[in-house]
Amino acid sequence: MAGQRTPRGTLSREKIVATAVEVLGKDGLDGVTMRSVANVLDVNAMSLYRHFRAKEDLLLALVDELMAGLPLPPPGTPPVEAVREIVRAHFALLLQYPGLHLVDTGTIPAPGELRVSERLYAALLESGMDIPGAVGLLAVIQRFVVGCAFRYPARHDWDHNLVYWNEVRASLAKLPADDYPTLRKLGAGLDDAMRTQEEIFEEGLDALLAPLTTRTRRG
Structure with missing residues (x-):
């Protein structure tokens, strides 16, 4: 610049x-x-x-x-979808600005972070979670998002990289069958349509929100 x-x-x-x-x-x-x-x-x-x-x-x-510019879902958005939208937006923000997740903001968040936390906790409590459950789930989600963002730069080049996955299959096939039967089976079952980093993120998010989704449906 x-x-x-x-x-x-x-x-x-x-x-x-x-x-x-x-x-x-x-x-x-x-x-x-x-x-x-x-x-x-x-x-x-x-x-x-x-x-x-x-x-x-x-x-x-x-x-x-x-964080102040992070888009938040409009009022009336179902709790699970509200959480999903915010988490997706946060993940996209971390990918757009490499290293942002490494900034230690301390124990007292600034207004930009507070508005996001307020909306997330409101959605979790609205879904029927108690306060300890909401705090625990959000802590896990935040760590998941940061981990995915941290891994993304090195891993996204693997997406649909047939050369890489063929090498993985070949490497696993060479492992001693008696010692690593499961890994050999895993290698033999790998197909060419491996998940992208975005797809892995969505699957992980689905897994984390599954109990919340079930709770909301029961409610």
Whole structure:
């Protein structure tokens, strides 16, 4: 991204955060530094410290900005579908901005995160879950989403890669039958239509929400 001189007196917290979001989308979390953001703005890096005490503060503001823009389902959306829509949107956000999941936002979330948590917990409680159950399920879902996003960059190249899966089958076929009968059986049963990372995400989400779906239907 080519730097464009920011006119004197117009540098603001909002402009800095917006530029940091651009850098994150292009270069990932490691690319977001006070210097890199300042370079894009074509200002001295020290000028950013008038608005943020440290890089960590900028990263927190960046997360808050992105979470504040996460689309939420409209009122009246069935609880399970509301949770599903929000989780999908969060996953898409993590894929769009590599490394976002690595930012530690601490124990007191900013408003952007709070609005998402409020909507998720409201949907879980509306479905009939008790508070401990809702807290536990959401914790598991959050870890699942982060794990899928973390794995995605390295794994999505495997999707429908026949060369890769043929190598996997061949490798499993060479395992000693007496020691690894199940893995050999698994290799022999692999077909060419392996699931994409998005399909794996959807299947995992279905599994996590299955008890909630059953509960809602019974209700």
